[in-house]
Amino acid sequence: MEQSVVSVDVVTLRFWPEDAGVTIGIAPRGHEPFTGELALPGVLLGRGERLAAAARRAVHTKLGVPDAAIGAVGQLVTFDEPHRDPRGPTLSIAMWAVVAPHEGPAQWVSFDATPTLAFDHNRIVEDSRAVLARLLWKDAVFTRAMLGAEFPATRAVELSTSLLGLRPDPANLNRTLAALPGLERTTERRRTKPTGRPAAVWAFTSDEPSWAE
Structure with missing residues (x-):
């Protein structure tokens, strides 16, 4: 053969x-x-x-x-x-x-x-x-590689939209982010567009992401 x-x-x-x-x-x-x-x-x-x-x-x-x-x-x-x-x-x-x-x-x-x-x-x-x-949101290495050590919520929306092909519901996405071990919502808010409200900033708290599907 x-x-x-x-x-x-x-x-x-x-x-x-x-x-x-x-x-x-x-x-x-x-x-x-x-x-x-x-x-x-x-x-x-x-x-x-x-x-x-x-x-x-x-x-x-x-x-x-x-x-x-x-x-x-x-x-x-x-x-x-x-x-x-x-x-x-x-x-x-x-x-x-x-x-x-x-x-x-x-x-x-x-x-x-x-x-x-x-x-x-x-x-x-x-x-x-x-x-x-x-x-996305299940493999820590992949998710962190795409978003970096910290990111505004708008970037999470853009990433999710690109991969899933549809815009996620903001409330559901916030719940998903909040449930991820080693990822925390900070007190910082960051403006990413000329108009609109500043977005909440999320940050990984560990240098070694470990969560997986």
């Missing part, structure tokens, strides 16, 4: 202070197959290489993100359709990575405006969005 090659394809997430929503990084492929077509950053898993290391390598080499700007990394979904790669059987392990502000050549697009991508990368984006939506 022909052996499958293992690739690591990364849904690279950007949610910088100036961003109103989450975007994902894509770039043109530099070689066959699908030369010049847009794709998620991906690499073949090296012998003895860990998934997180391969994901960081893909983000650095394919999107031009400096190593220091690549934050937390985690695993999403495995795609095993035998014909997903015209070169032969390839098992794709999708990963997520969060990147900090930096200068680079990558193109950033929203989940709702993702163009046609090479391979089955549109399906990877679609399926991964659902997984990321489930991780």
Whole structure:
């Protein structure tokens, strides 16, 4: 039986202070197959290489993100359709990575405006969005990587809207935040828009988030 090659394809997430929503990084492929077509950053898993290391390598080499700007990394979904790669059987392990502000050549697009991508990368984006939506407010590492050590409530609304595809009810979101261990509402209020009331600021109280689904 022909052996499958293992690739690591990364849904690279950007949610910088100036961003109103989450975007994902894509770039043109530099070689066959699908030369010049847009794709998620991906690499073949090296012998003895860990998934997180391969994901960081893909983000650095394919999107031009400096190593220091690549934050937390985690695993999403495995795609095993035998014909997903015209070169032969390839098992794709999708990963997520969060990147900090930096200068680079990558193109950033929203989940709702993702163009046609090479391979089955549109399906990877679609399926991964659902997984990321489930991780939000349940996986401390992912949630903190996206929002930082402290954040105004408006950022939580924007993040939730981007991943879930709909705007959350503010009262329900506040109850969700209040129930998370190690996350507290501070006395600070921060204006994030020219008009409207200043938003409450939430902060993580521990350097080592531990809650999980």
